[in-house]
Amino acid sequence: MVYQWEPETQYNFGDVVVYEGHQYKIVQPHRSQSDWAPPVTPALWERVHEEYHGGEQHQYQQPVQQPQQSGYNPGYSYGAPPGQGGYQYQNNVGDEKHPDQTVDIHHEERGKNWYDLTDERKKQLEIGGGLLAGAAVIGAGYFAYHEHEKNEEKKKAYTWGLQNWLKEAKDRTDAFYQHGPRAPTTWVLVQGRNIPQGAIPGGEENGQPIYISRAYHDGGLQVGKASPNLKEGGVIGYGHKEINVPTYEVLLGDPRAVRWVNFRGRLDLQELGARPVEAGREANGTPLYIAQGHHNNSIHPGKISEKLNSAFVPYGGTEKEIKASDPSNQLIMITNKLLLSQDYRVLCFN
Structure with missing residues (x-):
């Protein structure tokens, strides 16, 4: 059943509505507003092409283009292509x-x-x-x-x-x-809480993996985390706030091609001794790298740069600065034997 579009209504993936005699399918789940009618919000709705035969209206949609066979056969899995395996990717x-x-x-x-x-x-x-x-x-x-x-x-x-x-x-x-893949790591666009297979784990909470995300915000490309357990699927840290992002990128890659390198204090690339995976940038162009730190008995991915005194991870509505002096971190560090005498770890290429 296709219903008329109405304001103040929650629309989700798979929904199709009629507005002014034309059908539109959802692009981005949202709660409608009076000034977000389908024709004026192409970021939210895509018009469904229609054919007419003898006065009867027939709806059709462009077929989904299936991935081409490239001959690339890695020893690790990147999971199902768009539209398969339960992973939703809106290619428009x-x-x-x-x-x-x-x-x-x-x-x-x-x-x-x-x-x-x-x-x-x-x-x-x-x-x-x-x-x-x-x-x-x-x-x-x-x-x-x-x-x-x-x-x-x-x-x-x-x-x-x-x-x-x-x-x-x-x-x-x-x-x-x-x-x-053309490189050891690749950023792919994701919507909602469906994390594609092959995502590189950046942390863990309550026994569940947390993945690495990034999204555009306020002139820069900011780093954060993604998980099916998060409200919108992804979050980034910026301006000492944790910001929910339903559309973001997730880092996929060969786990054998990267490793976590311990570090403490302000990041120095010469002292790091490895090439970090560049994840984003500040609005002024400063490169941002992927960090990992302990907070509240869990491990979270976040950001680090040469201009920050320490790593920051989004958590609980804010950004948490990761320091080894935090008593709660000391306990889990001793338990996991991961960050003894270090503040955080940086994701680097092998």
Whole structure:
């Protein structure tokens, strides 16, 4: 049964609605609002193509493209491709195009900062609808976004960066599932709490693994964690807050290609003695790496950089600084014999 679209209604994967005589299928689960009607929120809804035969309406959907056989046969499993094995991956995420978008955005241009674009190009993107799809994403509440804290130019810069990350993440994920891994580790786009097989564990809580995530936020690509047990599936740490993110990337890879390296205090890459896995960046371009630390009798993944005094992990609504001096950490460190005399560990390539 297909129902009419209504505001103040929770819509989930698989839902199809009718609005103004046309059918739309869900792209991103959300609770609808009066100003989020399907035609104006392509980040939330995708119009279902329709055929007509003798006055009878028939709905059809484009077939899902199956991954090509690339001949790559690793000794470890990356799990099922999109749409199989219970893992849900919406392969149109990042491709959103507003109905009024008339301006094309080239691949090279997506790598530029909003503030590096000319005023003429910014106007073209605004008038031509190049920012509208990203604005819909923000309006849908993908990330904690406080409009009152930003001026109009910052909002545009945020929108530009967010939609470009979504596009790059989607392209990277499609290439991975179609051709197999091209490197020891790969970031793939995930929605909700369905973690793909092959995800690298970054910690453990109550006997359950916690995985490594990242997502765009406030001009940077921030590091966090993912788990089926989290409210939205993923969280990142930023500004001393734990931020829920229902759309994020998870790190997949060959567990034999990486290892955790103990470290203490401010990170020094020369002293680390190994090449860390770069996971993200701050808004100013500072690289962020993947850290792992103990907190509250569990192990959590988080972030570290050469400009931070220690590692930080998202937990309990905040970011926790990991220090060996924390008594609760000392107990579990002695029990697990993992971080004796060290604050945290850094994920590095072998």
